[in-house]
Amino acid sequence: MYGDQETVRRILTELGDTWAVVGLSSNRARAAYGVAEVLQRFGKRIVPVHPKAEAVHGEQGYASLEEIPFKVDVVDVFVNSHLAGQLADEARSIGADAVWFQLGVIDEAAYGRTRDAGLAMVMDMCPAIEIPRLG
Helix, strand or coil, X not given: CECCHHHHHHHHHCCCCEEEEECCCCCCXXXXXXXHHHHHHCCCEEEEECCCCCCECCECCECCHHHCXXXXXXXXXXXXXXXXXXXXXXXXXXXXXXXXXXXXXXXXXXXXXXHHCCCEXXXXXXXXXXXXXXX
C-alpha cells in the first residue's frame, strides 16, 4: 500500500466532497459501481467518468476528466495500472486536490510525480474500506 493513514484521513475528510470516479459505468458487477455507492452514502458527490459517459447513481457521466465543467476534489481511478499515470497527470491539470488509485492500481512513477506536484495521493487502497474506519 502507498499512503499513510494521515493522507487517507485528509483525502476522505478535508480535501472536498466531489469525487470523479474514473471507470465508473452502470455495470453493477464492477467494483467501481459499489465503491461509488459507498462514497455517496458517506456524503460524497460522485462524478462518473467513462467513455460511455453514462449517468450512474443519479449523477451525469462524462467521457473524460477534462469534460467535467466544475471543480473535482478527488480523482478515484479504477483503470488498468498502465493507464493510471496519465489519469494522475490529468487530475493535476484539472486542478484536483487528490488522486486515489484503487486496489491493484499501481504506478510508482505517477505516485511520486503526483505527490511531488503537491497533490495528496494514495495508491493500492480502497476508500470504501477506509472511510468506515474513520468512525
